[in-house]
Amino acid sequence: xxxxxxxxxxxxxxxxxxxxxxxxxxxxxxxxxxxxxxxxxxxxxxxxxxxxxxxxxxxxxxxxxxxxxxxxxxxxxxxxxxxxxxxxxxxxxxxxxxxxxxxxxxxxxxxxxxxxxxxxxxxxxxxxxxxxxxxxxxxxxxxxxxxxxxxxxxxxxxxxxxxxxxxxxxxxxxxxxxxxxxxxxxxxxxxxxxxxxxxxxxxxxxxxxxxxxxxxxxxxxxxxxxxxxxxxxxxxxxxxxxxxxxxxxxxxxxxxxxxxxxxxxxxxxxxxxxx
Amino acid sequence: xxxxxxxxxxxxxxxxxxxxxxxxxxxxxxxxxxxxxxxxxxxxxxxxxxxxxxxxxxxxxxxxxxxxxxxxxxxxxxxxxxxxxxxxxxxxxxxxxxxxxxxxxxxxxxxxxxxxxxxxxxxxxxxxxxxxxxxxxxxxxxxxxxxxxxxxxxxxxxxxxxxxxxxxxxxxxxxxxxxxxxxx
Numbered sequence: 001x002x003x004x005x006x007x008x009x010x011x012x013x014x015x016x017x018x019x020x021x022x023x024x025x026x027x028x029x030x031x032x033x034x035x036x037x038x039x040x041x042x043x044x045x046x047x048x049x050x051x052x053x054x055x056x057x058x059x060x061x062x063x064x065x066x067x068x069x070x071x072x073x074x075x076x077x078x079x080x081x082x083x084x085x086x087x088x089x090x091x092x093x094x095x096x097x098x099x100x101x102x103x104x105x106x107x108x109x110x111x112x113x114x115x116x117x118x119x120x121x122x123x124x125x126x127x128x129x130x131x132x133x134x135x136x137x138x139x140x141x142x143x144x145x146x147x148x149x150x151x152x153x154x155x156x157x158x159x160x161x162x163x164x165x166x167x168x169x170x171x172x173x174x175x176x177x178x179x180x181x182x183x184x185x186x187x188x189x190x191x192x193x194x195x196x197x198x199x200x201x202x203x204x205x206x207x208x209x210x211x212x213x214x215x216x217x218x219x220x221x222x223x224x225x226x227x228x229x230x231x232x233x234x235x236x237x238x239x240x241x242x243x244x245x246x247x248x249x250x251x252x253x254x255x256x257x258x259x260x261x262x263x264x265x266x267x268x269x270x271x272x273x274x275x
Numbered sequence: 276x277x278x279x280x281x282x283x284x285x286x287x288x289x290x291x292x293x294x295x296x297x298x299x300x301x302x303x304x305x306x307x308x309x310x311x312x313x314x315x316x317x318x319x320x321x322x323x324x325x326x327x328x329x330x331x332x333x334x335x336x337x338x339x340x341x342x343x344x345x346x347x348x349x350x351x352x353x354x355x356x357x358x359x360x361x362x363x364x365x366x367x368x369x370x371x372x373x374x375x376x377x378x379x380x381x382x383x384x385x386x387x388x389x390x391x392x393x394x395x396x397x398x399x400x401x402x403x404x405x406x407x408x409x410x411x412x413x414x415x416x417x418x419x420x421x422x423x424x425x426x427x428x429x430x431x432x433x434x435x436x437x438x439x440x441x442x443x444x445x446x447x448x449x450x451x452x453x454x455x456x457x458x459x
Contacts, residue, residue: 050279059394069425071454072420072453072454077385083332085341120277120458141291146288195283207279208285
Protein backbone atom coordinates (compact mmCIF):
# COMPACT_ATOMS: atom_id res chain seq x y z
CA UNK A 1 0.00 0.00 0.00
CA UNK A 2 1.44 3.35 -0.98
CA UNK A 3 0.42 6.83 0.09
CA UNK A 4 -1.22 8.69 -2.74
CA UNK A 5 -2.54 12.17 -2.99
CA UNK A 6 -6.24 12.38 -2.93
CA UNK A 7 -8.37 14.61 -5.04
CA UNK A 8 -11.03 14.82 -2.40
CA UNK A 9 -9.19 16.90 0.15
CA UNK A 10 -5.69 17.77 -1.00
CA UNK A 11 -5.39 18.88 -4.56
CA UNK A 12 -2.58 21.39 -4.22
CA UNK A 13 -0.50 19.87 -7.01
CA UNK A 14 -3.24 20.47 -9.55
CA UNK A 15 -2.57 23.89 -11.01
CA UNK A 16 -6.07 25.16 -11.56
CA UNK A 17 -6.58 28.37 -9.67
CA UNK A 18 -9.95 28.73 -8.12
CA UNK A 19 -11.11 25.31 -9.24
CA UNK A 20 -12.66 24.60 -5.87
CA UNK A 21 -14.75 27.76 -6.21
CA UNK A 22 -16.64 26.42 -9.22
CA UNK A 23 -20.32 25.97 -8.57
CA UNK A 24 -22.33 22.94 -9.64
CA UNK A 25 -24.24 25.27 -11.95
CA UNK A 26 -21.03 26.30 -13.70
CA UNK A 27 -19.83 22.70 -14.04
CA UNK A 28 -23.24 21.57 -15.27
CA UNK A 29 -23.31 24.39 -17.83
CA UNK A 30 -19.89 23.34 -19.17
CA UNK A 31 -21.04 19.72 -19.38
CA UNK A 32 -24.20 20.81 -21.19
CA UNK A 33 -22.24 22.87 -23.72
CA UNK A 34 -19.95 19.93 -24.55
CA UNK A 35 -22.90 17.54 -24.84
CA UNK A 36 -24.84 19.90 -27.10
CA UNK A 37 -21.80 20.27 -29.36
CA UNK A 38 -21.53 16.49 -29.54
CA UNK A 39 -25.23 16.13 -30.36
CA UNK A 40 -24.81 18.66 -33.18
CA UNK A 41 -21.83 16.74 -34.55
CA UNK A 42 -23.86 13.53 -34.43
CA UNK A 43 -26.77 15.20 -36.21
CA UNK A 44 -24.32 16.27 -38.92
CA UNK A 45 -23.19 12.67 -39.36
CA UNK A 46 -20.28 12.67 -36.92
CA UNK A 47 -19.03 9.47 -35.29
CA UNK A 48 -20.63 7.92 -32.20
CA UNK A 49 -18.55 8.40 -29.07
CA UNK A 50 -18.13 5.14 -27.19
CA UNK A 51 -15.39 6.22 -24.78
CA UNK A 52 -14.97 9.18 -22.41
CA UNK A 53 -13.32 12.39 -23.55
CA UNK A 54 -9.74 12.52 -22.28
CA UNK A 55 -9.96 16.32 -22.56
CA UNK A 56 -12.95 17.15 -20.38
CA UNK A 57 -12.41 20.38 -18.46
CA UNK A 58 -15.42 19.99 -16.11
CA UNK A 59 -13.34 17.19 -14.53
CA UNK A 60 -10.70 19.62 -13.27
CA UNK A 61 -7.94 17.10 -12.71
CA UNK A 62 -8.03 16.16 -16.40
CA UNK A 63 -6.88 19.58 -17.57
CA UNK A 64 -3.14 18.92 -17.24
CA UNK A 65 -3.41 15.15 -17.54
CA UNK A 66 -4.81 14.53 -21.01
CA UNK A 67 -2.69 14.10 -24.14
CA UNK A 68 -3.15 17.00 -26.54
CA UNK A 69 -1.85 15.07 -29.55
CA UNK A 70 -3.95 12.45 -31.32
CA UNK A 71 -3.41 8.86 -30.29
CA UNK A 72 -1.12 7.25 -32.85
CA UNK A 73 -2.91 4.43 -34.65
CA UNK A 74 -0.81 1.29 -34.92
CA UNK A 75 -1.27 -2.41 -35.62
CA UNK A 76 -0.61 -4.39 -32.45
CA UNK A 77 2.49 -6.58 -32.47
CA UNK A 78 3.22 -9.94 -30.92
CA UNK A 79 3.22 -9.13 -27.22
CA UNK A 80 0.21 -6.82 -27.58
CA UNK A 81 -1.82 -9.67 -29.12
CA UNK A 82 -1.58 -11.61 -25.85
CA UNK A 83 -2.52 -10.89 -22.27
CA UNK A 84 -0.85 -12.02 -19.09
CA UNK A 85 -2.18 -15.36 -17.86
CA UNK A 86 -3.74 -15.48 -14.41
CA UNK A 87 -4.74 -18.63 -12.58
CA UNK A 88 -5.79 -20.09 -9.27
CA UNK A 89 -2.30 -19.48 -7.93
CA UNK A 90 -3.07 -15.79 -8.31
CA UNK A 91 -6.67 -15.58 -7.12
CA UNK A 92 -8.43 -17.52 -4.37
CA UNK A 93 -12.14 -18.10 -4.93
CA UNK A 94 -13.01 -16.47 -1.59
CA UNK A 95 -11.63 -13.15 -2.87
CA UNK A 96 -14.87 -12.72 -4.84
CA UNK A 97 -16.81 -12.25 -1.59
CA UNK A 98 -16.04 -8.85 -0.07
CA UNK A 99 -18.36 -9.52 2.89
CA UNK A 100 -16.29 -12.32 4.47
CA UNK A 101 -12.88 -10.71 4.74
CA UNK A 102 -13.17 -9.85 8.42
CA UNK A 103 -14.64 -11.34 11.58
CA UNK A 104 -18.03 -9.68 11.31
CA UNK A 105 -20.61 -8.74 8.73
CA UNK A 106 -20.06 -5.38 7.06
CA UNK A 107 -22.72 -2.70 7.45
CA UNK A 108 -24.97 -1.91 4.52
CA UNK A 109 -26.98 -3.49 1.78
CA UNK A 110 -25.53 -6.87 0.72
CA UNK A 111 -25.56 -7.24 -3.06
CA UNK A 112 -24.45 -9.64 -5.75
CA UNK A 113 -22.98 -8.21 -8.93
CA UNK A 114 -22.63 -10.60 -11.84
CA UNK A 115 -22.27 -10.51 -15.59
CA UNK A 116 -20.23 -11.63 -18.54
CA UNK A 117 -17.00 -10.27 -19.97
CA UNK A 118 -17.11 -10.41 -23.79
CA UNK A 119 -14.76 -9.18 -26.47
CA UNK A 120 -15.88 -6.95 -29.31
CA UNK A 121 -16.68 -10.02 -31.40
CA UNK A 122 -18.98 -11.32 -28.66
CA UNK A 123 -16.67 -14.12 -27.54
CA UNK A 124 -16.52 -14.78 -23.79
CA UNK A 125 -13.25 -13.75 -22.15
CA UNK A 126 -12.28 -16.91 -20.29
CA UNK A 127 -10.32 -17.45 -17.10
CA UNK A 128 -9.24 -13.86 -16.98
CA UNK A 129 -8.66 -11.55 -14.03
CA UNK A 130 -11.36 -9.15 -12.80
CA UNK A 131 -10.46 -6.79 -9.93
CA UNK A 132 -12.84 -4.44 -8.10
CA UNK A 133 -12.52 -1.79 -5.42
CA UNK A 134 -15.08 0.48 -3.83
CA UNK A 135 -16.19 2.70 -0.95
CA UNK A 136 -18.14 1.22 1.95
CA UNK A 137 -21.88 1.73 2.50
CA UNK A 138 -21.22 5.15 4.04
CA UNK A 139 -19.22 6.36 1.04
CA UNK A 140 -15.80 6.02 2.67
CA UNK A 141 -12.75 4.37 1.14
CA UNK A 142 -10.30 2.64 3.43
CA UNK A 143 -7.58 4.61 1.62
CA UNK A 144 -5.76 6.65 4.26
CA UNK A 145 -6.03 9.92 2.35
CA UNK A 146 -9.81 9.65 2.17
CA UNK A 147 -10.78 12.12 4.90
CA UNK A 148 -14.51 12.19 4.20
CA UNK A 149 -15.95 12.23 7.74
CA UNK A 150 -18.10 9.15 7.22
CA UNK A 151 -17.49 6.00 9.29
CA UNK A 152 -14.99 3.36 8.32
CA UNK A 153 -16.31 -0.17 8.63
CA UNK A 154 -13.93 -2.53 10.43
CA UNK A 155 -15.59 -5.40 8.59
CA UNK A 156 -15.21 -4.02 5.09
CA UNK A 157 -12.08 -3.38 3.03
CA UNK A 158 -13.72 -3.03 -0.36
CA UNK A 159 -11.29 -4.98 -2.57
CA UNK A 160 -12.16 -8.11 -4.55
CA UNK A 161 -10.76 -10.30 -7.30
CA UNK A 162 -12.00 -13.19 -9.36
CA UNK A 163 -11.32 -15.14 -12.54
CA UNK A 164 -14.00 -15.36 -15.22
CA UNK A 165 -15.47 -18.77 -15.98
CA UNK A 166 -15.16 -20.62 -19.29
CA UNK A 167 -18.26 -18.72 -20.41
CA UNK A 168 -16.87 -15.36 -19.35
CA UNK A 169 -18.98 -14.97 -16.18
CA UNK A 170 -17.85 -13.14 -13.06
CA UNK A 171 -19.71 -12.78 -9.77
CA UNK A 172 -18.98 -10.72 -6.67
CA UNK A 173 -20.77 -10.52 -3.34
CA UNK A 174 -20.30 -7.13 -1.74
CA UNK A 175 -22.02 -4.17 -0.07
CA UNK A 176 -23.70 -1.42 -2.04
CA UNK A 177 -21.29 1.53 -1.91
CA UNK A 178 -22.45 4.98 -0.86
CA UNK A 179 -22.01 8.23 -2.78
CA UNK A 180 -19.25 10.51 -1.53
CA UNK A 181 -18.15 14.15 -1.78
CA UNK A 182 -15.05 15.28 -3.64
CA UNK A 183 -13.28 18.58 -4.31
CA UNK A 184 -13.81 19.03 -8.04
CA UNK A 185 -16.18 21.91 -7.32
CA UNK A 186 -18.41 23.12 -4.51
CA UNK A 187 -20.85 20.44 -3.36
CA UNK A 188 -19.47 17.83 -5.78
CA UNK A 189 -20.67 14.28 -5.12
CA UNK A 190 -19.76 11.10 -6.97
CA UNK A 191 -22.61 8.74 -7.80
CA UNK A 192 -22.19 5.37 -6.06
CA UNK A 193 -19.89 3.16 -8.11
CA UNK A 194 -17.65 0.12 -8.09
CA UNK A 195 -14.26 0.37 -9.84
CA UNK A 196 -13.57 -2.51 -12.24
CA UNK A 197 -10.24 -3.59 -13.75
CA UNK A 198 -10.36 -6.05 -16.67
CA UNK A 199 -8.08 -7.90 -19.03
CA UNK A 200 -9.00 -9.47 -22.36
CA UNK A 201 -7.18 -11.92 -24.57
CA UNK A 202 -5.09 -9.09 -26.05
CA UNK A 203 -3.27 -6.50 -23.93
CA UNK A 204 -4.82 -3.84 -26.19
CA UNK A 205 -8.16 -4.68 -24.52
CA UNK A 206 -7.03 -3.68 -21.02
CA UNK A 207 -9.85 -1.79 -19.32
CA UNK A 208 -10.30 0.28 -16.16
CA UNK A 209 -13.80 1.58 -15.57
CA UNK A 210 -16.57 2.18 -13.03
CA UNK A 211 -19.94 0.45 -12.69
CA UNK A 212 -22.89 2.54 -11.54
CA UNK A 213 -26.30 1.72 -10.07
CA UNK A 214 -29.58 2.35 -11.88
CA UNK A 215 -31.47 5.59 -11.29
CA UNK A 216 -28.75 7.45 -9.39
CA UNK A 217 -29.84 11.10 -8.99
CA UNK A 218 -26.21 12.23 -9.18
CA UNK A 219 -25.61 11.03 -12.75
CA UNK A 220 -26.43 14.35 -14.41
CA UNK A 221 -24.18 16.29 -12.04
CA UNK A 222 -21.04 14.15 -12.21
CA UNK A 223 -18.29 15.28 -14.61
CA UNK A 224 -16.59 11.88 -14.56
CA UNK A 225 -19.70 10.00 -15.69
CA UNK A 226 -20.64 12.83 -18.06
CA UNK A 227 -17.20 12.79 -19.69
CA UNK A 228 -18.86 10.17 -21.89
CA UNK A 229 -20.78 12.45 -24.22
CA UNK A 230 -23.10 9.80 -25.67
CA UNK A 231 -26.11 8.67 -23.63
CA UNK A 232 -26.05 5.13 -25.07
CA UNK A 233 -22.42 4.80 -24.07
CA UNK A 234 -23.10 6.21 -20.59
CA UNK A 235 -25.89 3.68 -20.16
CA UNK A 236 -23.38 0.86 -20.71
CA UNK A 237 -21.81 1.67 -17.34
CA UNK A 238 -25.06 1.24 -15.43
CA UNK A 239 -25.93 -2.15 -13.96
CA UNK A 240 -29.47 -3.52 -14.13
CA UNK A 241 -31.39 -4.68 -11.10
CA UNK A 242 -32.06 -8.39 -11.75
CA UNK A 243 -34.44 -10.24 -9.49
CA UNK A 244 -33.12 -13.54 -10.85
CA UNK A 245 -29.77 -12.63 -9.33
CA UNK A 246 -31.37 -11.59 -6.05
CA UNK A 247 -31.26 -14.44 -3.53
CA UNK A 248 -33.94 -15.29 -0.98
CA UNK A 249 -33.39 -13.58 2.37
CA UNK A 250 -29.76 -12.85 1.52
CA UNK A 251 -28.80 -10.27 -1.13
CA UNK A 252 -30.23 -8.15 -3.92
CA UNK A 253 -28.79 -8.74 -7.36
CA UNK A 254 -27.36 -6.64 -10.17
CA UNK A 255 -26.36 -7.68 -13.67
CA UNK A 256 -23.63 -5.89 -15.58
CA UNK A 257 -22.06 -7.20 -18.77
CA UNK A 258 -18.77 -5.76 -19.98
CA UNK A 259 -17.67 -5.61 -23.61
CA UNK A 260 -14.00 -5.11 -24.32
CA UNK A 261 -12.64 -3.79 -27.60
CA UNK A 262 -12.09 -6.19 -30.49
CA UNK A 263 -9.41 -8.85 -30.40
CA UNK A 264 -6.82 -8.53 -33.15
CA UNK A 265 -5.43 -12.00 -32.65
CA UNK A 266 -5.88 -14.64 -35.35
CA UNK A 267 -8.22 -17.07 -33.62
CA UNK A 268 -7.93 -20.83 -33.99
CA UNK A 269 -11.16 -22.62 -34.78
CA UNK A 270 -11.40 -24.38 -31.44
CA UNK A 271 -10.92 -21.10 -29.63
CA UNK A 272 -13.70 -19.59 -31.65
CA UNK A 273 -16.51 -22.08 -31.19
CA UNK A 274 -18.62 -19.80 -28.99
CA UNK A 275 -19.08 -17.18 -31.72
CA UNK B 276 -18.70 -5.61 -33.52
CA UNK B 277 -20.35 -4.78 -30.23
CA UNK B 278 -19.51 -1.28 -28.99
CA UNK B 279 -17.03 -1.50 -26.12
CA UNK B 280 -18.00 -0.52 -22.61
CA UNK B 281 -16.55 2.93 -21.83
CA UNK B 282 -13.50 3.26 -19.62
CA UNK B 283 -13.36 5.61 -16.64
CA UNK B 284 -10.53 7.11 -14.61
CA UNK B 285 -8.76 4.87 -12.12
CA UNK B 286 -9.47 7.68 -9.63
CA UNK B 287 -7.47 8.57 -6.52
CA UNK B 288 -8.20 5.57 -4.34
CA UNK B 289 -6.63 2.58 -6.13
CA UNK B 290 -3.64 2.53 -3.76
CA UNK B 291 -5.15 0.04 -1.31
CA UNK B 292 -6.57 -2.16 -4.08
CA UNK B 293 -4.37 -2.56 -7.15
CA UNK B 294 -0.80 -2.68 -5.78
CA UNK B 295 0.32 -5.97 -4.24
CA UNK B 296 3.48 -7.58 -2.87
CA UNK B 297 6.30 -7.72 -5.48
CA UNK B 298 3.96 -6.24 -8.10
CA UNK B 299 6.81 -4.44 -9.87
CA UNK B 300 9.40 -7.22 -9.43
CA UNK B 301 9.05 -9.38 -12.53
CA UNK B 302 12.35 -10.92 -11.47
CA UNK B 303 14.35 -10.73 -8.28
CA UNK B 304 17.01 -8.03 -8.16
CA UNK B 305 19.48 -10.89 -7.65
CA UNK B 306 18.59 -12.45 -11.01
CA UNK B 307 21.71 -12.29 -13.24
CA UNK B 308 19.69 -10.67 -16.06
CA UNK B 309 17.79 -8.25 -13.82
CA UNK B 310 17.44 -4.74 -15.18
CA UNK B 311 15.80 -1.71 -13.63
CA UNK B 312 13.26 0.15 -15.74
CA UNK B 313 12.46 3.45 -14.06
CA UNK B 314 11.35 7.00 -14.65
CA UNK B 315 8.88 9.69 -13.71
CA UNK B 316 5.34 10.45 -14.85
CA UNK B 317 4.72 14.17 -15.56
CA UNK B 318 1.69 16.33 -16.21
CA UNK B 319 1.35 19.13 -18.73
CA UNK B 320 2.93 21.68 -16.39
CA UNK B 321 6.01 19.49 -15.99
CA UNK B 322 5.06 18.49 -12.47
CA UNK B 323 5.39 14.88 -11.34
CA UNK B 324 2.08 13.04 -10.99
CA UNK B 325 1.99 11.34 -7.58
CA UNK B 326 -1.06 9.19 -8.26
CA UNK B 327 -0.37 7.34 -11.49
CA UNK B 328 -0.16 3.58 -12.00
CA UNK B 329 1.87 1.84 -14.69
CA UNK B 330 1.61 -1.70 -16.00
CA UNK B 331 4.15 -3.40 -18.22
CA UNK B 332 3.77 -6.52 -20.37
CA UNK B 333 6.70 -7.95 -22.24
CA UNK B 334 8.32 -11.05 -23.74
CA UNK B 335 11.18 -12.72 -21.89
CA UNK B 336 14.83 -12.10 -22.72
CA UNK B 337 14.68 -14.56 -25.62
CA UNK B 338 11.65 -12.86 -27.17
CA UNK B 339 9.18 -15.53 -26.07
CA UNK B 340 5.67 -14.45 -25.03
CA UNK B 341 5.08 -16.10 -21.65
CA UNK B 342 1.66 -17.51 -20.76
CA UNK B 343 2.24 -18.58 -17.16
CA UNK B 344 0.22 -17.67 -14.08
CA UNK B 345 1.79 -16.33 -10.92
CA UNK B 346 1.96 -12.58 -11.58
CA UNK B 347 -0.09 -11.80 -8.46
CA UNK B 348 1.61 -14.33 -6.19
CA UNK B 349 5.22 -14.33 -7.34
CA UNK B 350 7.25 -17.43 -6.48
CA UNK B 351 10.56 -15.72 -7.25
CA UNK B 352 11.37 -18.09 -10.11
CA UNK B 353 8.59 -17.81 -12.70
CA UNK B 354 8.89 -14.96 -15.19
CA UNK B 355 5.32 -14.04 -16.15
CA UNK B 356 6.09 -10.94 -18.24
CA UNK B 357 3.60 -8.67 -16.50
CA UNK B 358 3.97 -6.19 -13.66
CA UNK B 359 2.30 -3.22 -12.02
CA UNK B 360 3.65 -0.23 -10.12
CA UNK B 361 2.02 2.75 -8.45
CA UNK B 362 4.34 5.75 -8.66
CA UNK B 363 5.71 7.24 -5.44
CA UNK B 364 5.01 10.72 -4.04
CA UNK B 365 7.48 12.17 -6.57
CA UNK B 366 5.85 10.47 -9.55
CA UNK B 367 8.69 7.96 -9.83
CA UNK B 368 8.27 4.29 -10.72
CA UNK B 369 10.66 1.32 -10.77
CA UNK B 370 10.25 -2.11 -12.31
CA UNK B 371 12.78 -4.91 -11.90
CA UNK B 372 12.58 -7.00 -15.04
CA UNK B 373 14.53 -8.53 -17.92
CA UNK B 374 15.52 -6.83 -21.14
CA UNK B 375 12.82 -7.97 -23.56
CA UNK B 376 14.05 -10.02 -26.50
CA UNK B 377 12.98 -9.49 -30.10
CA UNK B 378 9.83 -11.50 -30.79
CA UNK B 379 11.04 -12.00 -34.37
CA UNK B 380 14.59 -11.77 -35.73
CA UNK B 381 15.47 -8.21 -36.65
CA UNK B 382 12.52 -6.63 -34.83
CA UNK B 383 13.11 -3.93 -32.25
CA UNK B 384 12.45 -5.25 -28.73
CA UNK B 385 9.93 -3.26 -26.70
CA UNK B 386 7.81 -3.42 -23.57
CA UNK B 387 4.06 -2.69 -23.83
CA UNK B 388 2.91 -0.14 -21.24
CA UNK B 389 -0.46 0.97 -19.90
CA UNK B 390 -0.66 4.29 -18.04
CA UNK B 391 -3.44 5.08 -15.55
CA UNK B 392 -3.85 8.10 -13.29
CA UNK B 393 -6.31 10.18 -11.36
CA UNK B 394 -7.41 12.90 -13.78
CA UNK B 395 -6.70 10.66 -16.75
CA UNK B 396 -10.13 9.63 -17.95
CA UNK B 397 -9.14 6.38 -19.67
CA UNK B 398 -6.16 4.04 -19.91
CA UNK B 399 -3.38 4.99 -22.30
CA UNK B 400 -1.24 2.50 -24.22
CA UNK B 401 2.34 3.13 -25.20
CA UNK B 402 5.63 1.27 -25.75
CA UNK B 403 9.15 1.59 -24.42
CA UNK B 404 11.85 0.36 -26.80
CA UNK B 405 15.36 -0.76 -25.90
CA UNK B 406 17.86 1.77 -27.30
CA UNK B 407 20.59 -0.57 -28.55
CA UNK B 408 19.63 -2.03 -31.93
CA UNK B 409 19.77 1.03 -34.19
CA UNK B 410 18.97 -0.88 -37.37
CA UNK B 411 15.94 -2.56 -35.84
CA UNK B 412 14.72 0.74 -34.38
CA UNK B 413 15.07 2.44 -37.76
CA UNK B 414 13.08 -0.34 -39.40
CA UNK B 415 10.32 -0.44 -36.76
CA UNK B 416 6.96 0.40 -38.41
CA UNK B 417 5.69 2.48 -35.49
CA UNK B 418 8.90 4.43 -34.92
CA UNK B 419 9.49 4.94 -38.64
CA UNK B 420 6.07 6.61 -38.90
CA UNK B 421 6.95 9.22 -36.26
CA UNK B 422 8.95 12.44 -36.54
CA UNK B 423 12.22 12.32 -34.59
CA UNK B 424 11.03 14.53 -31.73
CA UNK B 425 8.07 12.21 -31.15
CA UNK B 426 9.98 9.01 -31.82
CA UNK B 427 12.43 9.56 -28.99
CA UNK B 428 9.65 9.62 -26.41
CA UNK B 429 9.33 5.86 -26.93
CA UNK B 430 13.00 4.88 -26.63
CA UNK B 431 14.53 4.33 -23.20
CA UNK B 432 17.95 5.65 -22.23
CA UNK B 433 20.49 3.06 -21.08
CA UNK B 434 22.22 4.43 -18.03
CA UNK B 435 25.86 3.69 -17.19
CA UNK B 436 24.88 1.02 -14.66
CA UNK B 437 22.61 -0.77 -17.15
CA UNK B 438 19.33 0.69 -15.89
CA UNK B 439 16.71 1.77 -18.40
CA UNK B 440 15.41 5.30 -17.87
CA UNK B 441 12.09 6.21 -19.45
CA UNK B 442 9.78 9.08 -18.45
CA UNK B 443 6.12 9.48 -19.30
CA UNK B 444 4.72 12.92 -20.18
CA UNK B 445 0.95 13.02 -20.42
CA UNK B 446 0.90 16.44 -22.07
CA UNK B 447 3.15 19.13 -23.51
CA UNK B 448 5.96 19.61 -26.01
CA UNK B 449 7.61 16.29 -25.15
CA UNK B 450 4.30 14.47 -24.81
CA UNK B 451 4.77 10.71 -24.95
CA UNK B 452 3.34 9.00 -28.03
CA UNK B 453 0.21 7.13 -26.97
CA UNK B 454 -1.36 4.47 -29.13
CA UNK B 455 -4.71 3.35 -30.45
CA UNK B 456 -5.35 -0.02 -32.01
CA UNK B 457 -7.77 -1.43 -34.59
CA UNK B 458 -11.13 -2.39 -33.11
CA UNK B 459 -10.91 0.14 -30.31
